[in-house]
Amino acid sequence: MTDLKNDRLLRAYLRQPTDRTPVWMMRQAGRYLPEYRKLRAEAGSFMGLATQPELACEVTLQPLERYPLDGAILFSDILTVPDAMGLGLRFETGEGPRFDRPVRDEAAVAGLPSIEPEEQLGYVMDAVRLIRRELDGRVPLIGFSGSPWTVATYMVEGGSSRTFPIIKRMAYERPDLLHRLLDHLTTATVAYLNAQVAAGAQAIMVFDTWGSVLTPAVYRAFSLAYLQRIVNEVTREADGRRVPVVLFTKGAGPLLDVMSTTGCDALGVDWTTDLADARVFTQDRVALQGNLDPSVLLAGPAVIREEVARVLESYGRGPGHVFNLGHGITPEVDPDHAGAMIEAVVELSPAYHAGD
Amino acid sequence: MTDLKNDRLLRAYLRQPTDRTPVWMMRQAGRYLPEYRKLRAEAGSFMGLATQPELACEVTLQPLERYPLDGAILFSDILTVPDAMGLGLRFETGEGPRFDRPVRDEAAVAGLPSIEPEEQLGYVMDAVRLIRRELDGRVPLIGFSGSPWTVATYMVEGGSSRTFPIIKRMAYERPDLLHRLLDHLTTATVAYLNAQVAAGAQAIMVFDTWGSVLTPAVYRAFSLAYLQRIVNEVTREADGRRVPVVLFTKGAGPLLDVMSTTGCDALGVDWTTDLADARVFTQDRVALQGNLDPSVLLAGPAVIREEVARVLESYGRGPGHVFNLGHGITPEVDPDHAGAMIEAVVELSPAYHAGD
Numbered sequence: 104m105t106d107l108k109n110d111r112l113l114r115a116y117l118r119q120p121t122d123r124t125p126v127w128m129m130r131q132a133g134r135y136l137p138e139y140r141k142l143r144a145e146a147g148s149f150m151g152l153a154t155q156p157e158l159a160c161e162v163t164l165q166p167l168e169r170y171p172l173d174g175a176i177l178f179s180d181i182l183t184v185p186d187a188m189g190l191g192l193r194f195e196t197g198e199g200p201r202f203d204r205p206v207r208d209e210a211a212v213a214g215l216p217s218i219e220p221e222e223q224l225g226y227v228m229d230a231v232r233l234i235r236r237e238l239d240g241r242v243p244l245i246g247f248s249g250s251p252w253t254v255a256t257y258m259v260e261g262g263s264s265r266t267f268p269i270i271k272r273m274a275y276e277r278p279d280l281l282h283r284l285l286d287h288l289t290t291a292t293v294a295y296l297n298a299q300v301a302a303g304a305q306a307i308m309v310f311d312t313w314g315s316v317l318t319p320a321v322y323r324a325f326s327l328a329y330l331q332r333i334v335n336e337v338t339r340e341a342d343g344r345r346v347p348v349v350l351f352t353k354g355a356g357p358l359l360d361v362m363s364t365t366g367c368d369a370l371g372v373d374w375t376t377d378l379a380d381a382r383v384f385t386q387d388r389v390a391l392q393g394n395l396d397p398s399v400l401l402a403g404p405a406v407i408r409e410e411v412a413r414v415l416e417s418y419g420r421g422p423g424h425v426f427n428l429g430h431g432i433t434p435e436v437d438p439d440h441a442g443a444m445i446e447a448v449v450e451l452s453p454a455y456h457a458g459d
Numbered sequence: 460m461t462d463l464k465n466d467r468l469l470r471a472y473l474r475q476p477t478d479r480t481p482v483w484m485m486r487q488a489g490r491y492l493p494e495y496r497k498l499r500a501e502a503g504s505f506m507g508l509a510t511q512p513e514l515a516c517e518v519t520l521q522p523l524e525r526y527p528l529d530g531a532i533l534f535s536d537i538l539t540v541p542d543a544m545g546l547g548l549r550f551e552t553g554e555g556p557r558f559d560r561p562v563r564d565e566a567a568v569a570g571l572p573s574i575e576p577e578e579q580l581g582y583v584m585d586a587v588r589l590i591r592r593e594l595d596g597r598v599p600l601i602g603f604s605g606s607p608w609t610v611a612t613y614m615v616e617g618g619s620s621r622t623f624p625i626i627k628r629m630a631y632e633r634p635d636l637l638h639r640l641l642d643h644l645t646t647a648t649v650a651y652l653n654a655q656v657a658a659g660a661q662a663i664m665v666f667d668t669w670g671s672v673l674t675p676a677v678y679r680a681f682s683l684a685y686l687q688r689i690v691n692e693v694t695r696e697a698d699g700r701r702v703p704v705v706l707f708t709k710g711a712g713p714l715l716d717v718m719s720t721t722g723c724d725a726l727g728v729d730w731t732t733d734l735a736d737a738r739v740f741t742q743d744r745v746a747l748q749g750n751l752d753p754s755v756l757l758a759g760p761a762v763i764r765e766e767v768a769r770v771l772e773s774y775g776r777g778p779g780h781v782f783n784l785g786h787g788i789t790p791e792v793d794p795d796h797a798g799a800m801i802e803a804v805v806e807l808s809p810a811y812h813a814g815d
Contacts, residue, residue, distance in 0.1 A: 266789060271754035275762050318730045318752055320769075356712040357736065374674045380713065396674055398627035406631050413676070433622060 109242045112174040116347035116369045118390050118423035120459035124452035125173035130431030131166040132178045138165050149194050153179050156229035163234050170445045174242050181249025184291050185258045187223035188215050205261035212284045218291040220298035228302040235303035246304025248296050250311035251288040252326035289329045293336045300338045308349040315354030334365045359384040374429030378418040392425040400436040404443035411447035420455050465598045468530040472703035472725045472746050474779035476815035480808035481529035482801055486787030487522040488534045494521050505550050509535050512585035519590050526801045530598050537605025540647050541614045543579035544571050561617035568640045574647040576654035584658040591659035602660025604652050606667035607644040608682035645685045649692045656694045664705040671710030690721045715740040730785030734774040746779040753784045756792040760799035767803035776811050
């Protein structure tokens with residue numbers, strides 16, 4: 104494999120000194136970019152893009168052509184794993200993902216097949232290999248998956264939800280059944296992430312978008328416990344280099360404390376918790392990634408620069424901060440505004456690393 | 460006015476001893492009750508119910524006929540105030556509220572009329588008076604409003620939103636304009652709440668459903684500051700009795716700390732924060748209301764009883780706890796399950812008050 108020319112991101116995830124704060128954006132390969140929308144239209148559908156390695160690779164690299172980003176993230180979706188289990192994934196316009204065959208009873212859980220990532224999800228590994236080749240060591244490639252809890256919400260509810268009535272009822276009434284589902288999903292997720300690392304992913308991020316809809320006790324039992332298994336079981340080294348594992352529970356707040364004791368390397372933080380408070384919750388046990396409110400990018404460059412400065416100041420001095428949005432960039436953002444954010448990080452962050 | 464026969468709720472809001480923990484449910488007059496659905500169908504629409512005092516009164520009292528609740532809450536909506544400002548409120552099936560004339564620029568903000576509650580919102584005060592008469596002192600009546608921030612999200616976005624792009628952009632780009640809107644709305648809200656108290660409301664709750672979509676700094680500037688004005692300016696005594704003020708920011712988490720220093724009497728807490736942690740955040744400065752996950756009511760009575768026990772134990776001994784759900788009861792709940800929850804509170808809570 105080619106030597107990595109820019110390893111700021113990997114170093115920051117491990118809380119090692121860097122010259123400035125590395126930066127990337129969740130959903131940086133996405134609909135706010137006209138070049139993405141063009142390819143997306145040609146492919147005909149989101150999954151059409153994700154399942155063709157050449158297109159997934161091209162889309163992954165698009166934001167790197169525009170901005171001095173410190174990382175690339177695989178273009179894919181958190182629902183590839185249940186899709187590979189044959190649940191019939193569809194993306195309906197304006198409605199989000201739907202599964203034709205939701206998983207709600209004993210028989211459905213028992214019937215979930217095992218996953219052999221290089222077989223059913225070979226298109227993802229092919230994309231990873233192709234992206235690594237095309238990146239040619241410019242920046243590291245981040246692989247990812249959804250958290251078992253978050254992926255299970257879609258599998259059980261049959262799609263997006265606001266209140267998650269079916270899976271929450273299952274958590275309270277049939278904890279044994281939900282644990283069986285999550286256990287199966289975690290095994291598949293670990294295999295999937297390890298296949299990504301084997302194919303070339305240099306860091307791993309696990310997205311737990313819906314962990315914070317639970318009580319703290321239910322979160323620990325049904326989301327955190329499976330994040331913990333992932334941290335324990337994923338490959339942590341490749342090509343003689345540590346593969347950092349980043350966990351992200353949106354809206355985690357004080358839960359960042361227990362998350363930081365899992366042995367993960369870094370935690371994503373959304374904008375509802377100040378990074379200064381997140382450092383208190385996590386006691387500098389892990390690196391922190393975040394946390395500009397994506398809505399800030401709807402404002403003009405002057406406001407963006409000011410808010411970037413606030414986020415940098417909130418984290419403060421020293422290594423261990425990866426600049427990012429607090430959640431994915433939204434489709435209506437002007438690409439120049441994303442550029443203004445990245446430029447501000449590049450310009451303003453070295454002051455926080457001087458002397459490291 | 461008639462003497463109050465059951466003042467557990469008012470006493471608990473003021474952290475005074477009671478024989479057991481009082482209980483009521485957010486949206487207790489609502490779609491989960493067949494008798495509500497019947498009246499709602501007859502009235503033809505939600506606002507049809509809310510604007511006819513006899514019907515609003517009947518609906519308010521329905522849950523009291525079924526359950527030994529310790530409080531009644533006015534049947535109304537947080538959007539009555541902007542509706543009275545002439546923004547053209549509609550409730551579209553499956554879509555939630557919509558405003559025909561959203562408020563997005565200087566002219567729209569400048570054009571917002573002042574509100575004279577007994578005129579434009581006389582139907583609400585008539586309902587309050589009628590409910591008080593019909594309650595005949597059985598339990599206290601809670602009046603309410605939306606928080607200025609939360610109501611403003613609907614006025615600016617034109618309806619419900621997931622990411623609040625328009626109002627958040629305004630917060631970052633035109634803070635002066637948004638402050639003007641919130642200031643106007645706060646003046647109207649205070650007048651509205653004071654008219655409710657004058658008409659007979661015995662406690663006041665302010666619902667800030669969307670405060671927690673903000674960064675902590677933006678929350679303090681655009682939501683908390685106006686909650687503070689409400690606490691400062693609402694009538695705190697009526698009929699020689701203190702009128703408790705309850706603030707509820709859904710998903711507040713650690714923000715409960717600053718909320719508890721506003722001088723309010725009590726804070727609502729949703730299920731994502733344990734009451735034990737909420738007590739730490741608020742240092743026993745205020746009473747706490749909550750916080751059973753409404754989804755628990757989808758499970759059976761045995762699970763409900765166990766989870767009620769957990770919530771009671773999490774608050775622990777002593778006065779100052781008002782049992783409630785962590786958010787509104789949902790339409791699909793079996794009314795008997797709500798009954799099981801209330802019964803469990805009645806049976807299990809006296810142990811936490813013995814010797815007070």
